[in-house]
Amino acid sequence: MKKVLSAIQPTGDLHLGNYFGAVQNWVKLQDNYDCKYGVVDYHCMTMPYKASALRENTWKMVFQLLACGVKVENVFVQSFVPEHVELSWVLSCVCSYGELSRMTQFKDKTDQLKDKDKDALVSSGLFLYPVLQAADILIYHADYVPVGKDQEQHLELSRNIAQRFNTQFEKEYFVHPEPLFTEIPKLLSLADPNKKMSKSLGEKHYVNLFAEEDRIRKQVKSAVTDTGEGQIGMSPGVKNLFELLVACNEKTIHDQLMQDFHNGALKYSALKEAVGEALVQLISPFRDNLKALEENKKQIKEQVKDSSSNIRKVAQQTMKEVREITGLLSLK
Numbered sequence: 443m444k445k446v447l448s449a450i451q452p453t454g455d456l457h458l459g460n461y462f463g464a465v466q467n468w469v470k471l472q473d474n475y476d477c478k479y480g481v482v483d484y485h486c487m488t489m490p491y492k493a494s495a496l497r498e499n500t501w502k503m504v505f506q507l508l509a510c511g512v513k514v515e516n517v518f519v520q521s522f523v524p525e526h527v528e529l530s531w532v533l534s535c536v537c538s539y540g541e542l543s544r545m546t547q548f549k550d551k552t553d554q555l556k557d558k559d560k561d562a563l564v565s566s567g568l569f570l571y572p573v574l575q576a577a578d579i580l581i582y583h584a585d586y587v588p589v590g591k592d593q594e595q596h597l598e599l600s601r602n603i604a605q606r607f608n609t610q611f612e613k614e615y616f617v618h619p620e621p622l623f624t625e626i627p628k629l630l631s632l633a634d635p636n637k638k639m640s641k642s643l644g645e646k647h648y649v650n651l652f653a654e655e656d657r658i659r660k661q662v663k664s665a666v667t668d669t670g671e672g673q674i675g676m677s678p679g680v681k682n683l684f685e686l687l688v689a690c691n692e693k694t695i696h697d698q699l700m701q702d703f704h705n706g707a708l709k710y711s712a713l714k715e716a717v718g719e720a721l722v723q724l725i726s727p728f729r730d731n732l733k734a735l736e737e738n739k740k741q742i743k744e745q746v747k748d749s750s751s752n753i754r755k756v757a758q759q760t761m762k763e764v765r766e767i768t769g770l771l772s773l774k
């Protein structure tokens with residue numbers, strides 16, 4: 443079986459962008475691949491944060507992934523596998539400063555920090571984050587990485603790092619991982635369809651996957667459709683809504699409304715109502731699952747610790763081999 447690795451930061455609730463860009467695919471892939479899905483808490487330390495919030499959010503993300511259909515044996519918490527950090531150091535030594543400086547996410551996040559607070563700390567962790575991400579992937583010899591389009595550049599870096607390691611140590615050791623994109627590799631913000639849906643933009647820009655039905659319908663209702671800038675053809679906001687219908691598997695209604703659009707008869711209110719309804723239908727079972735899982739909190743946490751320990755064995759084996767290849771000593 444080919445190997446799949448993907449990960450998500452525990453930054454609070456899952457939003458629709460995470461779900462349609464990544465998690466929906468994670469669930470499907472479990473039938474045909476050897477999958478590992480990490481809740482990457484080390485990655486959440488690059489910006490200022492509160493320890494209690496990180497702890498809470500890590501478990502929250504684990505439970506939400508399980509509620510979406512991710513199997514418990516495929517889930518791990520990154521900090522239960524500290525070998526990720528060890529490999530990250532080794533890989534940082536075959537990754538150039540220049541390459542990391544060119545990462546667009548680093549530039550974006552640095553700008554955000556600067557806007558918020560001129561003296562905010564731009565940590566070295568934020569700079570090195572893509573190397574830790576490469577370690578997350580390479581440590582499990584993953585063939586495929588299901589991610590959203592926003593991660594394409596990082597994945598390319600992982601491939602370059604793998605290549606450089608293999609060349610330097612004259613061994614075809616690390617696999618070159620390939621991305622797997624979903625039907626919506628980039629879901630746009632409902633409030634500003636020129637930007638991707640993201641939490642950092644603020645509440646009105648993203649839809650929380652576990653929000654109450656009313657809130658979901660209301661948010662879709664207020665989605666920006668036309669920006670009034672003399673748009674020719676379909677505006678990004680309308681396209682985003684149509685894509686949501688496809689992602690929810692509502693092909694019939696999608697085709698009907700698309701025909702209306704081409705005939706100049708589309709009512710945005712009808713499109714929004716269809717999207718709201720499709721989302722509510724898709725998501726309601728997740729909310730029910732989450733409630734059921736939360737009734738067994740303790741037991742599920744133990745299961746996730748066990749799956750993390752099992753997954754750790756693979757990472758430990760990789761580190762044993764990496765130590766050997768790179769000339770580091772081993773105790774055993």
Ligand code: AMP
Pocket residue numbers: 449450451453459460461462463464588589590591592593626627628629630638639640
């Ligand atoms: P993050 O929240 O940055 O840890 O991202 C988790 C996963 O969700 C990654 O695979 C991202 O590519 C994906 N993702 C985040 N935002 C979006 C979006 N607006 N559209 C599509 N995928 C996204």
